[in-house]
Amino acid sequence: MADVRLRQVRKSFGGTEVIAGIDLHIPDNRFTVFVGPSGCGKSTLLRLIAGLEDVSAGEVLIDGEVVNDLPPARRGIAMVFQSYALYPHMTVYDNMAFGLKLAKHNRKSIQDRVRRAAAILQIEPLLSRRPRELSGGQRQRVAIGRAIVREPRVFLFDEPLSNLDAALRVQMRIELGKLQKQLQGTMVYVTHDQVEAMTLGHRIVVLNGGVVEQVGSPMELYHRPRNLFVAGFIGSPMMNILAATLVSGDRDGATIQVAGGQGLTVPVAAQRLSAGAAVTLGVRPEHLSEAAAGDMQFAGEVLMTERLGGETYLYVRLEDGQEITVKAAGDTGTGTGDRVRIGVQAAHCHLFDSDGAALERMVSPPVG
């Protein structure tokens, strides 16, 4: 197994720069997830590592070796594609054995490797079938099996679960996690689904517009987003973003005045800002409560409710017109049109400066 290192990697298609100079270290034997909105360059970055695209500038290193000029097959990688890309005219066995046959392995070792991979993925009964006779989940397993038999240094996954239905996706997600532990491999996984990123990744790389916004463990990104983009992207439903003004701030906390609300002292290091500066308050729906409690309260009117059974999301319009989402109890009696008071706890709040960069939080929840 091996680590992957990117040094000032750039990629342009025609005049458009898709990857704008990325430095990144993908550690050995870890599950790393690239996540970001469509068009952020995450798939391109994966394809640059795979060698399916050539870098415009910079270096890609796998296991310390520069692989810029090596074709995909010689980089020691295996890739699982979104559409599975199984060879339709070959049986499952032949699909998995194809790469080994091309590499001129002997029949015995091919057979051994395919059987072993098939056993791991529990697809032994399917070996003589053709892809069109398989369900989506089975095809996905075969595609992963084809990657395993190559015994690669790095596994690359390009949104492999997005063609599956919701229930199957959850199941495959759990299995992929188990598989990583079993294979002890370096895995790089691209997805636009932040839930997949949070549940699968040891490390998440948040990409936006061809640059890395933040790298960290799932809990790090959740609790200490470096900027507004990451704060908004990680967590579902999205973090509430409210305009505010700094009243006073030092290294121990910032007192702010929320537009149309009361004052609140947030435990963040605010010494770099001066009083009167425009700031942004971020607070997640799950950290708001439908109660006249907490360090500050908002008053507003419920525009809409979403009842999911275990929990209820309230979409509330505050008195100054800003809208927020609140996670309430599943059995809450609050309905559309009701006037509610929403409690905020200062310890759970995030504060961002006018450029969207986060102020460092004093409270330090475990970040794994």
Added chain:
Amino acid sequence: MKLHTRRAAGRMAFYLLVAVIAFYTVFPFYWAVVSSLKTGSALFNTNFLPVHPAWKNYVAVFTQQPFGRNILNSVIVASSTVAISLALAVTASYALGRIRFRGRSTLLLVILAVSMFPQVAVLSGMFQLIRALGLYNNLLGLILSYMIMALPFTVWVLTTFMRELPRELEEAAMVDGASPWQIITRVFMPLMGPAMVTTGLLAFIAAWNEFLFALTFTLTDNMRTVPVAIALISGASSFELPWGRIMAASVIVTVPLIVLVLIFQRRIVSGLTAGAVKG
């Protein structure tokens, strides 16, 4: 009129139309078969079934000229044309369909333009070329000249088909370590089977039936292909046209085509539609 009577009338009209078309297309062949079994003055009777069916004409076709040799020539020329043009077209379509390069669409248009010239327009130039290459009265000359008819068509159809094949399939093969040649032969060609059968068959039929080049570029009886051989069948005197033998020869050379089409019938249909709808 009631709905179901109107429907029945519509259906009848449809089958009537089918019957007319079938009659229009099949009758000439039927008449050829019937005529080939008649001899002498019976040819000029309008009997729909031969009164005294005789195989004499079929024997005479082979005894009075080297018709076996002519059939062999046609088989050689048509199959070589198909084999060479498919091999060239598959590799060309990979480049034209999968690889981006400057001038790709211009190249495709030029290839199409080649097939737009009428045969007569290229005839004299082609004759010069074939003389210069020393291929006059040689089957190689015919194969070469038929390629200008077969290639534009096969390249275009296969390029369209190649474009439809998913890109990720090729990338998966690249990750598996396949060279471009292996991608073509081991991944794409098996998937292009229907398209190749269809285009190959159409190229075969075109080469099999071609007359003008075959007439111009061959000199001796032994080098002729069947369409020319049939046209040059002559009777004892210049005033006699041996219809019986001509018809017998026509039947002999039509049967292989019918057999081929019947064998590949289902694949042709899937090949012709596969380009339009993703397979």
